[in-house]
Amino acid sequence: MSALRPYRVLELSESVAGEYCGKLLADFGAEVIKLEKPGEGSPTRRLGPFAGTGEALERSGLFAYLNTNKRSVSLDPADPAAAETLRRLLERVDVVIDDHAPGWLKGIGLDPQAFSAAWPRLLLCSITPYGQTPPEDRRHAQDLNVFHASGWGYHTPTGADESRPPLNGAGRFLPSYEAALDSAMCIVAALYEREGSGQGQFIEVSAQQVLASRVDYVLGQMVAGDMDVSTRRNALDLFGPAGIFRCRDGYAYIWMSAPSHWDGLRQLLGDPEWMKAFPERWLERECTPPRVAECRRHIAAWLATQDKEPVAAEAQKLGLTLVPVNSAEDLKGSPQYRHRGYFAELEHPVLGRSLYPTVPYKLSETPARLESPAPLLGQDTDRLLAGEGA
Amino acid sequence: MTQRKRGGPLQGVRVVELTKVWAGPYVGKLLSFLGAEVIRVESLESLDVTRTFGVADINKAPGFQAVNPQKLSVQIDMKQPQGIALLKDLLARADIVVENLRPGAVRRLGLGYEAVRQVKPDIVYVSMGMWGSEGPLAYQTGYAPCFAALGGVSLLVGYEGEAPAGMNVRYADSTFGAAAAYAATVALLHRRRTGVGQFVDVSAVECMTSMIGDTVMESLLKGTVPLGRGNRHPDMAPHGVYPCREGEWISIAAAGDADWARLCEAMGQPGLAQDTRFRDLAARKAAEDELDRRLAAWTAGRDAAGLAAELQGRGLAAARSQSSVDLVADPHLWGNGFFREVHTSEGEARSIVGPSWKMTREAAIGAAAPRLGEHNAYVLGEILGLSPERQRELAEAGVAR
Numbered sequence: 001m002s003a004l005r006p007y008r009v010l011e012l013s014e015s016v017a018g019e020y021c022g023k024l025l026a027d028f029g030a031e032v033i034k035l036e037k038p039g040e041g042s043p044t045r046r047l048g049p050f051a052g053t054g055e056a057l058e059r060s061g062l063f064a065y066l067n068t069n070k071r072s073v074s075l076d077p078a079d080p081a082a083a084e085t086l087r088r089l090l091e092r093v094d095v096v097i098d099d100h101a102p103g104w105l106k107g108i109g110l111d112p113q114a115f116s117a118a119w120p121r122l123l124l125c126s127i128t129p130y131g132q133t134p135p136e137d138r139r140h141a142q143d144l145n146v147f148h149a150s151g152w153g154y155h156t157p158t159g160a161d162e163s164r165p166p167l168n169g170a171g172r173f174l175p176s177y178e179a180a181l182d183s184a185m186c187i188v189a190a191l192y193e194r195e196g197s198g199q200g201q202f203i204e205v206s207a208q209q210v211l212a213s214r215v216d217y218v219l220g221q222m223v224a225g226d227m228d229v230s231t232r233r234n235a236l237d238l239f240g241p242a243g244i245f246r247c248r249d250g251y252a253y254i255w256m257s258a259p260s261h262w263d264g265l266r267q268l269l270g271d272p273e274w275m276k277a278f279p280e281r282w283l284e285r286e287c288t289p290p291r292v293a294e295c296r297r298h299i300a301a302w303l304a305t306q307d308k309e310p311v312a313a314e315a316q317k318l319g320l321t322l323v324p325v326n327s328a329e330d331l332k333g334s335p336q337y338r339h340r341g342y343f344a345e346l347e348h349p350v351l352g353r354s355l356y357p358t359v360p361y362k363l364s365e366t367p368a369r370l371e372s373p374a375p376l377l378g379q380d381t382d383r384l385l386a387g388e389g390a
Numbered sequence: 391m392t393q394r395k396r397g398g399p400l401q402g403v404r405v406v407e408l409t410k411v412w413a414g415p416y417v418g419k420l421l422s423f424l425g426a427e428v429i430r431v432e433s434l435e436s437l438d439v440t441r442t443f444g445v446a447d448i449n450k451a452p453g454f455q456a457v458n459p460q461k462l463s464v465q466i467d468m469k470q471p472q473g474i475a476l477l478k479d480l481l482a483r484a485d486i487v488v489e490n491l492r493p494g495a496v497r498r499l500g501l502g503y504e505a506v507r508q509v510k511p512d513i514v515y516v517s518m519g520m521w522g523s524e525g526p527l528a529y530q531t532g533y534a535p536c537f538a539a540l541g542g543v544s545l546l547v548g549y550e551g552e553a554p555a556g557m558n559v560r561y562a563d564s565t566f567g568a569a570a571a572y573a574a575t576v577a578l579l580h581r582r583r584t585g586v587g588q589f590v591d592v593s594a595v596e597c598m599t600s601m602i603g604d605t606v607m608e609s610l611l612k613g614t615v616p617l618g619r620g621n622r623h624p625d626m627a628p629h630g631v632y633p634c635r636e637g638e639w640i641s642i643a644a645a646g647d648a649d650w651a652r653l654c655e656a657m658g659q660p661g662l663a664q665d666t667r668f669r670d671l672a673a674r675k676a677a678e679d680e681l682d683r684r685l686a687a688w689t690a691g692r693d694a695a696g697l698a699a700e701l702q703g704r705g706l707a708a709a710r711s712q713s714s715v716d717l718v719a720d721p722h723l724w725g726n727g728f729f730r731e732v733h734t735s736e737g738e739a740r741s742i743v744g745p746s747w748k749m750t751r752e753a754a755i756g757a758a759a760p761r762l763g764e765h766n767a768y769v770l771g772e773i774l775g776l777s778p779e780r781q782r783e784l785a786e787a788g789v790a791r
Contacts, residue, residue, distance in 0.1 A: 003576045003577065003579060003580035004576065004579070006583070016604075020603075024572065028576055047625055048608075048624060048625070049604075049607070049608035049611055049612055049614075051611040051612055061604070061607045061608055061611045061612075062604045062607070064607070065603055065604055065607040066604070116750075130722065131726055131748070132748075133726070134722070135721075135722050136699070136702065136703075137695075137698055137699035137702045137703075138702065138709070138722065139702055139705075140702055140705055140706060140707040140708070141707050141709060142626065142629075142643035142645065142707045144621065144623070144629060144630075144631075144641050144643045144707075145641045145643060145707050145708060145709035146709070147641075148631065148639075148641040148709050148710070148711040148712065149641075149709040149710070149712055150712070150717075151712050151713075151714065151716075151717040152557075152558060152561070153631065153639075153641065153711045153712075154639065154711040154712055154713050154714075154716075155558045155560075155714075156547065156555075156557055156558045157547060157548070157555035157556055157557070157558065158555075158556065158557075158558050158559040162637065164549065165620070165621060165630065165631040165632070165633070165639060166631050166639055166711050167547055167548070167549070167555065167618075167620065167621060167631075168620075168621045168623075168631070168641075169547060169557060170538075170543040170544075170546040170547050170557060170601065170602050170605075171543075171546055171601070171602040171604065171605045171616075172604065172605075172623060172624075172625075173604060174601050174602065177600065177601050177603065178565065178568070178601065179746075181565075181568045181569060181572055182420075182568060182746045182747060183747075184572050185420065185424075185568070185571055185572040185575050186399075186424070186747050186749060188572070188575040188576055188578075188579055189399040189400055189424045189425075189575050190399045190749065191579055192399055192400065192575065192578055192579045192582055193398075193399035193400070193401075193751070195579070195582050195583065199751075201749055201750035201751055202749065202750050203747060203748075203749045203750075204747060204748050204749075205746055205747045206726065206728075206746060206747075208723075209723070209726070209728045209745075209746035209747075210746040212717065212723065212728065212743070212746075213564070213728075213743055213744075213745070213746045214561070214564040214565060214568070215558075215560050215564070216416070216419070216456055216457055216564065216743040217412050217440075217453055217456050217457050217560065217563070217564070218456070218560055219456070219714075219717065219718070219743050220452075220455070220456025220457065220742055220743045221452040221453060221455075221456050222714055222717075222718050223718050223729050223741045223742070223743060224452065224455065224456070224740050224741050224742065225741070226452035226455075227452065229713075229714040229715040229717075229718050230713065230714060230715055231636075231637060231638075231713045231714075231715055231716075232713070232714075233713075235713065235714040236558050236559070236560050236714070237558070237559060238559050242535065242559070243556075244539070244544060244553065244554055244555070244556050246553060251544075251545070251553065251554055252539075253535055253536060253539035253544065253556070255532065255533050255535060255536060257533075316529075316530050316531075321531065321532045321533060321536055323530075323532055323536045323539050323540050324539070324540065325539045325544050325545050325554060325556075326539065326540055326541065326542050326545065327542060327545050327609070327615050327616075328542050328599075328602075328605065328606040328608075328609035328610070328615070328616070329609055329613075329615050330542075331541075331542055331599060331606070332609070332610065334527075335525075335526045335527065336521050336522075336525045336526055336527040336528070336595075337596070339524070339525035339526060340522055340524075340525055340593065340596070342593075342596055342599070343610070351611065354610055354611055355610045356607065356610065357599055357600065357603050357606050357607065357610075359596075359600065360569050360592060360593050360594075360595075360596030360597040360599070360600050361569060361570065361572075361573035361590055361591065361592045361593075361596075362522065362590070362591040362592075363573060363576065363577055363588055363589075363590050363591075364588045364589040364590075364591075365577075365580065365586055365587075365588035366576070366577070366580050366588065
């Protein structure tokens with residue numbers, strides 16, 4: 001039995017943050033009803049990767065990934081003619097998720113300040129780039145902008161070359177996924193409270209704040225005045241020889257900060273001459289830039305002759321933290337992912353049979369499950385609105 | 391103690407943390423921000439390195455204080471059988487336990503899920519490991535950048551056509567913690583409805599993969615191997631980070647042709663929008679090097695914040711790339727209560743990074759991170775009901791000081 005089976009969620013979201021939040025709940029069994037504009041559908045249906053052949057709006061791999069286990073109802077919540085149907089739907093759901101700009105909810109009759117009068121048990125969660133009250137100069141944002149407003153952008157990558165632009169993290173939607181995680185957690189915590197209080201509430205999540213809070217270990221020291229702030233691109237970095245190195249068949253990441261790592265490396269390399277010139281415990285006590293550069297030069301020359309998987313397995317045995325830099329393809333073949341069943345197969349009517357990533361947590365009693373593929377546009381409209389006068 | 395009646399959705403929930411460094415403590419931090427009572431069990435014999443890193447006073451370690459506000463600390467020696475017995479008594483009165491110790495450590499201590507279940511059958515037991523608690527690679531350990539490398543994230547960050555550069559070295563621990571905290575709330579809700587606890591097994595590497603889920607999906611559907619592409623985006627152009635004056639940078643993303651036309655107007659070259667080389671997304675993607683060169687030439691020498699405001703005024707998605715000094719001075723983050731003040735037990739004020747959310751009935755957050763063993767009397771006396779004499783005996787025996 002899935003943990004969120006008893007709950008019904010209305011998803012008004014039209015971008016990745018809100019759709020991923022809905023997915024986090026749906027994969028634990030919540031009935032997530034997604035409202036989509038008739039004939040048009042969610043904008044994520046028009047974002048790639050595209051696969052399969054046939055109906056254009058059903059070929060998005062992004063939409064397929066973000067909307068597993070959900071229902072789709074063709075209804076434009078902003079259409080005044082749909083107001084009565086929307087009102088009745090709101091009476092039947094526990095949670096509403098939205099990710100439109102601040103003010104949009106009020107426009108469809110769900111004023112964050114007032115909705116509880118009509119729907120006292122309802123949880124309304126709004127996910128936006130900068131919260132409900134953004135300043136004038138933060139009204140518009142894509143994930144790229146949020147990543148850079150949060151501080152991550154300026155400091156990516158580690159060891160930045162100051163003459164080159166800071167980078168936009170991994171993939172297209174990392175800030176949205178991060179924001180969805182905090183949102184789903186708040187929603188479930190509020191459902192927990194509602195079991196006792198019987199009361200709903202309004203939850204607002206700021207993606208900028210979610211991302212900035214992900215660096216709290218450093219930012220917390222900075223805001224407390226314990227660590228210097230600056231305009232340096234390496235202000236969040238740790239120093240030392242750690243980094244990504246080229247191997248014969250790809251790349252490996254090596255971490256070195258403690259004497260045990262240095263010893264592991266020495267054993268792995270068979271006690272080479274160059275290591276003898278380094279003082280013991282130099283990593284902790286005498287980690288100078290020239291030593292770091294020399295150490296990196298030797299590691300680079302050596303790793304270029306190695307294959308990432310075998311060298312990583314050998315290093316782990318010796319206490320050296322060296323790992324392969326994996327691609328999605330590598331993960332598909334990972335024995336550990338197979339053991340945990342991280343990928344699961346689903347059959348989608350247009351995209352066909354494919355593996356999907358599942359979730360990073362295994363719950364012994366209420367595991368997340370991929371039960372149904374993303375819905376076709378409006379496929380559940382008749383069934384779910386039957387008797388609603390729509 | 392007022393801190394145990396702070397309100398918030400998880401008021402009344404007790405969390406025990408057997409955690410170290412960042413990822414595990416981040417779980418407790420989020421749950422405590424939601425109102426839970428979070429008790430860190432610490433051993434003087436096996437201190438969290440963040441208590442000792444770079445400081446003489448373990449009660450004033452900046453890194454520890456950054457990640458552990460609003461928590462309680464009890465000092466129990468987990469190397470003594472009596473300490474383990476005491477800890478089990480505490481777990482019998484807890485709702486959630488979170489552990490991120492080295493693989494196998496909790497089992498060696500006699501604190502694995504099966505053992506804890508004996509004393510608290512409906513416990514929500516959250517176990518955090520680089521690869522999860524079981525499986526062929528579960529024995530391996532690593533640090534945050536290893537999670538990102540293994541999970542597929544690092545390969546996607548880099549300048550086009552070059553070796554991967556990876557995320558900032560600080561990325562991964564807190565994301566791992568946030569995913570674990572979400573799973574913990576799900577298990578807690580299930581327990582509230584059914585009375586059934588469970589084992590929650592979280593993998594750091596899988597958490598990383600979930601942050602690039604659509605990219606992985608692309609690979610699964612099409613067999614492609616996506617790599618870093620600088621700041622470019624398949625669905626938008628321009629989409630990049632451009633130089634401004636004095637080493638500042640601005641991020642600009644144009645979602646469609648209308649955005650592009652507005653950007654051309656801002657650049658004082660409205661005719662550019664009709665230029666066939668840049669007319670639609672496909673054209674702009676094909677001429678992206680030229681597009682980025684023109685944009686960079688225009689932004690160079692301008693003030694990033696001023697330019698962002700100007701572009702926002704035209705309805706465009708733009709933001710200054712914020713440095714650490716920009717971030718701690720960000721008036722919106724202060725105004726929104728993201729940065730806020732708490733107090734130590736000595737009454738000293740301290741600023742912290744607060745929650746990412748606001749809610750109608752939220753938990754009060756007022757206490758700074760605890761001193762080591764600051765709440766021994768509360769935990770041993772009030773929660774476990776031990777007499778002052780017994781507490782003294784335990785202190786003298788070094789079990790709970």
